[in-house]
Amino acid sequence: MNEAIAQLPALIASHVLLAAAAMGLALLIGLPLGFASARRPKLAVMSVGFAGLVQTIPGLALLALFYPLLLALSALVGGGVPALGFLPALLALTLYALLPILRNVVAGLQGIDPAVLQAADAVGMTPWQKLRLVEAPLAAPVAMAGIRTAAVWTIGAATLATTVGYPSLGNPIFAGLQIERWDLVLAGCIAAALLALITDALLGLIERGIGRRKKALTLSGVALLAFGLLLAVLPMLQAPERSVTIGAKNFSEQFILARLIGARLERAGYRVSYREGLGSAVAFRALQSGDIDVYVEYSGTLWTGAMGRSDTPPRQAMLDGIGRWMAAGPKTVLIGPLGFENAYALAVRPGGGLTSIADLASRAPRLTLGADLEFLDRPEWRAIRDAYDLRFKATRAYSPTFMYRALQSGQADVISAFSSDGRIAADHLTVLTDPRGAVPHYDAILLAAPARARDAHLLAALRPLVGSIRVEDMRAANYSVDRDTDKATPAAAARWLDRRMHR
Amino acid sequence: MSSDDPALAYVKVSRLYGGAAAVDDVSLTIARGSFVALVGASGSGKSTLLRLANCLDIPDTGEVLVDGRNVAEADPIELRRGIGYVFQNIGLFPHMNVAENIAMIPRLAGRGPVDIAAALERVGLAADHAARLPAQLSGGQQQRVGIARALAGEGKLLLMDEPFGALDPVTRDMLGHMVRALHDDLDLTTILVTHDMAEALLLADRIVVMAQGRIVADASPRAMLAGTAGPEADALVAIPRAQAERLSALAR
Numbered sequence: 107m108n109e110a111i112a113q114l115p116a117l118i119a120s121h122v123l124l125a126a127a128a129m130g131l132a133l134l135i136g137l138p139l140g141f142a143s144a145r146r147p148k149l150a151v152m153s154v155g156f157a158g159l160v161q162t163i164p165g166l167a168l169l170a171l172f173y174p175l176l177l178a179l180s181a182l183v184g185g186g187v188p189a190l191g192f193l194p195a196l197l198a199l200t201l202y203a204l205l206p207i208l209r210n211v212v213a214g215l216q217g218i219d220p221a222v223l224q225a226a227d228a229v230g231m232t233p234w235q236k237l238r239l240v241e242a243p244l245a246a247p248v249a250m251a252g253i254r255t256a257a258v259w260t261i262g263a264a265t266l267a268t269t270v271g272y273p274s275l276g277n278p279i280f281a282g283l284q285i286e287r288w289d290l291v292l293a294g295c296i297a298a299a300l301l302a303l304i305t306d307a308l309l310g311l312i313e314r315g316i317g318r319r320k321k322a323l324t325l326s327g328v329a330l331l332a333f334g335l336l337l338a339v340l341p342m343l344q345a346p347e348r349s350v351t352i353g354a355k356n357f358s359e360q361f362i363l364a365r366l367i368g369a370r371l372e373r374a375g376y377r378v379s380y381r382e383g384l385g386s387a388v389a390f391r392a393l394q395s396g397d398i399d400v401y402v403e404y405s406g407t408l409w410t411g412a413m414g415r416s417d418t419p420p421r422q423a424m425l426d427g428i429g430r431w432m433a434a435g436p437k438t439v440l441i442g443p444l445g446f447e448n449a450y451a452l453a454v455r456p457g458g459g460l461t462s463i464a465d466l467a468s469r470a471p472r473l474t475l476g477a478d479l480e481f482l483d484r485p486e487w488r489a490i491r492d493a494y495d496l497r498f499k500a501t502r503a504y505s506p507t508f509m510y511r512a513l514q515s516g517q518a519d520v521i522s523a524f525s526s527d528g529r530i531a532a533d534h535l536t537v538l539t540d541p542r543g544a545v546p547h548y549d550a551i552l553l554a555a556p557a558r559a560r561d562a563h564l565l566a567a568l569r570p571l572v573g574s575i576r577v578e579d580m581r582a583a584n585y586s587v588d589r590d591t592d593k594a595t596p597a598a599a600a601r602w603l604d605r606r607m608h609r
Numbered sequence: 610m611s612s613d614d615p616a617l618a619y620v621k622v623s624r625l626y627g628g629a630a631a632v633d634d635v636s637l638t639i640a641r642g643s644f645v646a647l648v649g650a651s652g653s654g655k656s657t658l659l660r661l662a663n664c665l666d667i668p669d670t671g672e673v674l675v676d677g678r679n680v681a682e683a684d685p686i687e688l689r690r691g692i693g694y695v696f697q698n699i700g701l702f703p704h705m706n707v708a709e710n711i712a713m714i715p716r717l718a719g720r721g722p723v724d725i726a727a728a729l730e731r732v733g734l735a736a737d738h739a740a741r742l743p744a745q746l747s748g749g750q751q752q753r754v755g756i757a758r759a760l761a762g763e764g765k766l767l768l769m770d771e772p773f774g775a776l777d778p779v780t781r782d783m784l785g786h787m788v789r790a791l792h793d794d795l796d797l798t799t800i801l802v803t804h805d806m807a808e809a810l811l812l813a814d815r816i817v818v819m820a821q822g823r824i825v826a827d828a829s830p831r832a833m834l835a836g837t838a839g840p841e842a843d844a845l846v847a848i849p850r851a852q853a854e855r856l857s858a859l860a861r
Contacts, residue, residue, distance in 0.1 A: 230686045230689035
C-alpha cells in the first residue's frame, strides 16, 4: 500500500493536468459554440447532436479511435504528431466534456426571459454588451451546472488515458486489475473519486456564488480551484535533468521487467517514468515515435506484427532479421535478447491425455478455447489454427489473469498460455508441444527508441541485462506477482530477479 | 436637428411580415412636446409602428425620421440610448438591483453617475428601493423602475408600448397620471400605445387610431368624443362612453 501511495502524487499531477487541459479546451470550444447555437436553431441541432453522438461512444473506444486517426494525420502532415500519450487523451476527453457544457449553455441562454433581451436592445446595448451584461450572467447558473457535470466526468474518464500511454490515476487501477492487487485499484479509485468530489465542491461554490450574485463567494471558489490546480501539478514542475520513459504492455512480466530496467537506469542517474498498460501494436509505435524510450518486446510479435512476416525461421535467424529490419526502417535500437522466451502456447488441464497441438484437432469441436484479449486477432492464432486445422466449439477472450481462472474452473478447456508464465508450473498445466513448428519464436528482446541510439550511458547501463534472465527465474518472478495470496509487487519481483541474475 | 423638425415622423412607411403588411403605407408627423396615443385592436400594427422609431424593427419601405434625421442612417445603438422605451413586460434586468437597472443607459453611454434617489423620487418610489432586486418589487413598482430607467437616458422622446397592460386598475390609473405629469414636467414627446380608449382619451392630446396597418382616425380627444373622427374612432369611443353612462345610471 505504501508503494501504491508513493506513486500517487506524480500520477495525480499528470491526471489533474490532463483533466484541466481537457476542460479548458472544452470550455474554449463549448462556450462560444453554445452562444452561437442558442441564436441559431439549426446550429444548435447540429452541435448538440454531434456532442450527443460522441457521448454514445464508450470512453475507451473513443480514446482507441484517436490512435489511428492521429497516426493518419501524422502521416498526412509528414510526421511529428504524437499518436499516443497526452494528445489523444486530451482530444477524447475534450469531446467527452463538450456535451454537458454545450447543452447547458444553450439551455441557459434560451431560458432567459425574452422581455429582458428586448430591454437590453432597447436601452442601446451593443451585441457584446448584451452578452457580457445580460446573457452571460443570466445563463451562468445553468451553464455552471453543466460545467460541473463535465468536470466530474472528465476526471473520472481521465483514468482511461492510461490505455494510450498517458500516466493517470488509471495506472494503479489497470495495473492492479492485471496483477490482482486490489490495494492499487483502490488507491487509484479513491484518489480519482476524491479529485472529482473536491472539484465538484469548488465548482459548486462558484455556481452558488454566481446564482446568488455573491462576488466574494465566486471569487473564493475560483481562487481555491486555481490553488488546488497549482498544488496538484506542483510535482510536475520539478523537471529532471536526464529522464527516460520505460514502456510496458499490460501483463505482469512486462511490469516486472519495466521495474527491473527502471531500477538499473535509476542507479545510472536517470529519472525514470513508466508508461504501463500499452497494447502490443501500440508499444512499438510508441518506441518508434519516442513516446517511450525503452521496453521489452518479443521477437515473434515484431516478426508477425510490425514486420508482417508469416514464416517461422529459427531463433537466431529471426533475431538477425529483426536487427537488419530495424537498422533499415524504423531506426529503433535492438539492445539484445534477455535470454528467455515468452512464446504463445496452448495449455490444458493435466490428465486429459493431450500432449501436442496435433492431438487437439479431433477433440477441438467439443472444447472451448479461452484466449487473452488479443490472441484471437493475432497471426499466431491463425498460423496454429491453419497448421492443425483447429475448430473449437467456442472461443472466449479474457484478461490474462481471468483466463487461468477460466481454465481452472472449466469455463475453458484450452487456453492461450505464455511459456514464461509462472502459473503454468503453479497450476501444473500441460503445455502442448508444437510438432509442426507453427508458432514463431518469442525471445524477449530489449529495445530502445531511435533517439537513444547514441545514448552510450543508457546503452551501457542496459547491456548487462542481455542474455542474463533464465526462463525459470522469469516464471518464478511472474508467479510471485500473479499468485492469489502473498503477492509481491512488480518492483519487489524485479529486485528479486535482479539478485538472481548475479548468481 | 433644428427645433422646427418634428420629434418623430413617418413617411410612407410599410413593414411586412410574411407577405402581410403590419404597417401599410403610413405617414404620420408627431410634433415636439405632444402626447400621442396610438390606439387599435390587437394586430392593428400600432406596436410595430412604435418599434420602427427606435430601430427595434426596420421598415421595408419608407422613412422614419427622429428629430428630422432618417433613422436608417443613424447608429441604432446611439439612437436607442437617446430614446426612452417602456413596454408591457417591463424587462428589468433580474440580476441587477434597482439602482443598476436605472443607471444602465448612462453607464452604457459612458456618462457620469446618476442621482438614483432623484430618479426614484421622480417615479414615486422611496430611495430605499435602490438596493432591491426586481423580484422583490410589485408589478407597479417594477414598471415605475422601468420608466425611471427609460428616463435616465435623458432623451426627450418616450415610447410606451402598453406600459400598464399587466397592472391592476388602481395602479394603472396612478401610473397614467404620473406619466402625464412627467411628460409635462420634462417637456417630453410621448407616444403611448394602448388598446384602452378611455386611457387614451384621458391622457393624450392627440389620438391616432390604427386598423389593419393603416391610420383610420387622427384627432384630439375632444373631436373623438364629438363623433367627428370617423366610424372606427366612433366604435372605439362608444365603449367607454356606454360604460360611463351605465355607471352614472347606476349611481342615480
